[in-house]
Amino acid sequence: MKQKERRSVAKLTLIWAFFLLLTALISFVDLLISRNLGAFTERLLIGTQVFILVYPVMLGLSLFMDEQKQKGMEYLLSLPVSRQRILWAKLAPRLAALAISLLVYASISLVDPGSFQFMAPLPFILVNLVLFIIALSLSLWFDRLLISFLGFGIGLLVYAGLAAAAFLVAFQYALTQGLVIQYVKTPRSLLENLVSSLELPPWVTVASFTIMLAPFAGAFWAVARRLDIRSCRMAGLYLRRFSLTLAVTLPLAVILMVLNIRPQRFGGNFFYLTADRQVLERKGDRLVIHTPESVRIMKGLGHAQTIPLGDGDGWVYLDRWSADEEDIVRVQPRTLKLEVAYRFRSQETLTQGSFFYLDDQALFLIEEKSGRQSEANSLKASVAVSAGNRVPLVRKIREEKVAFQRLIGFDEWQRRRFWLSRRYSDGGIVQRIWEDGTVEKLTRAGGSAFYHGGKLVTFGDMAASLYEWDETGALQKRAEIPGRFNPRFPRRSRLPLQKGVGQFLIFQEGSNPLCLDLIQPAVTPVSLGPGMDRARDLFSQALVYIDDQSRPVYMTVADQPGELVFSRLEDCTWQLVGRIAIGVTGWKKIHDNFWNNSHGVVVRKRGRLHAFLYPDLRQITLK
């Protein structure tokens, strides 16, 4: 009997291999016609991958197909051989063939993982087993391969529906908890978010997988029942009762969950680490405050995009947190006291990077949008909120046509806040606008400019210029650094450039970042730090932050396993600070599970929060 089964498996494999070669031949003919090797390789790989998935289906469907087709089932069951031996004699060669094919796939994918691997090995093995198990249960009912494939297709659709229902449970849970969904724009991004939503509490994952495993249990039970294996009779009885219960309760549970879903704007979550070492987490319309000792929840705060603006005197300022209005609110994490700091009017928007807190006062820059992208927005007003003064103090500073780039600075000598801007209309005049509205023109710059520690740096096409204020308060040019500088600003950074103590990172698209040393002054290309091994992707993948000492800390991720590598820029070279194992790979997942501000980083790992404080990434365990 084993010999018969081996022959059957060998015959199937030859048929499968024939069609695989046929695919390769067709691809080769296409190559001869198109003379495009890349397309040939791509099509060959696609064909191979498809047929690799066809193989387990063929193996599974063939399990009892001979007996069904040739009416040999009674003869088989009347043999002086136990059912288990019959089943094993059939399964063993098929499982061996499947294992060999998976080993071949794994070996090829290891050789060239970048180009060949369309699925990671473990999920690929699971997919193969799923297809095999579904197919083998169908083999009991069909005696023709073609009809079996049709039946398999239907079975797969049913299974996909069950899997979708299982994911729906997890997905809906994730929605209510506000755990996922930032870029749900395409089916692919939805799938990616669904997969990432599996970082859920264990009970949700177990419930979801239980639903997905139901077809497996059903398949095994069907085979065992057909073969009349004694040990499965009682299991079958309980399974029937359980299935009935599940069939009644599961749709109700799914309906209840769907009805409980409230529409949410997908603005994304945030995890904000405050100066007091508390972590603010947004979950749907709730603000959850984590400390090592407790978890507090503030409810009913609306469904809005939230951007933490910063904290001071124990308060945290959040952008657009209310349900119906667009407000800036400040929240006291310890008491959960909430105040509206500023309520936006139509066409008003918050200037990015405009939060500044000093001497119990918070300063925001509010813009009024002109509605035309070709025009720069006009700067409308500034807002100051006094601690203890619940009436927001709104003061219109100036109305100007200004460039997008605006940076709030603080003049330590004058002890006044200002923001830097560049006027297009005057050929690129860099000016600083003081808090009282007065405008001080500084210099002309061809590109952008930034301010730090009493120094001003402007960038043009030919050079970067360094200016300083002298004892009389006049701006003096101290140095000119030749070079073509075209700094870009990383999307996730709220600051145009990353500040360091006397040193700054200038990101330039397509090349390594530059270290601008204001003390020297000099511009030095920055060597890649630990873990930074993708220079060409450095810009788009850069996550550069500033710690509480105003030092830039640059993070990247190692390929395997998912790891955050923190490095600090000192003397224009990177010094390794530490590594955090995050358990996920890929920038998208990193972005979804990692948050940073000046006090440290917050990492979400398998549904739990971990906070790491600057400068040494000391870990805080949170509730």
Next chain:
Amino acid sequence: MKKIVLETADLAVAFGKKQVLQGISVQFPAGESVLIAGKNGTGKSTFLRVLAGVIRPDRGKVVWADDMDRRRIGFISDSLSCFEDMTVSAGLDLHRRLYELDGVPRPLLDRVHIDGKQKIRSLSLGERAIFHLTLVLAQKPVVLMIDEIIHHMDAYTRELLIEALIETVDSLGTTVLMINHTFHDVERIPERVLLMKDGRFVVDEKTESLQQRVKKVTMETDWSTDLPILFQRDSGYFHEYYVYPFTEEMRQNGSAFQDLTLPEILKAFIGGSYEAKRTPLGR
């Protein structure tokens, strides 16, 4: 007392909600030939399938003699199940290997001119029956179970089968359990008759005893009587009454009771199953 080679204890099988076998307990001694009869759908084939191991009972058990070698249990199902895409020779060889036989004698196949290169699928039902008989006889069966294959066969092959069965019983002392609807052909074989109704054996008698206990009486008019009527058949001219269980005292009422052949007896039982008259069967 002959050795019991096979017995069942409270055997029960259900297909869904339908109870097909209801607590059957019966014993089969070595060398006995048993005819299992009953109307369609009473569970005869299911009973044999349970004995052969094709179906597992929901309740009860099948107990074989301690020294029973499973390879010496022969079963020919009414479906004549085999791998039809094989050739006859390949089928014989497969059976030889599966049952670990020294060889499979082919005299029966030769007598009906079945070529080893023929596909089993191409054999007629009668030829296939001979093929299956060849297979099971090669096992030198201690117990042989045959389910309704004779009606597939022509007169010649039918005779071949019966001869082979008789020879097997005589030479090996095989216990034969046979389901059959054409009783005339197998009249010579069974020593015992089991009649099944609604999943139970309602009659379990030796053939000779059965022939003593079932009689027929024919009347020209409708007969009102207290006798246990098993079955009644009416035509335009006369009425036939089959009496069971018959006792000699019944002759005292003057009626002329006739002896019956086994086929007639079985027809009466089966007919009575369809048309219960006066006294229900099994009481």
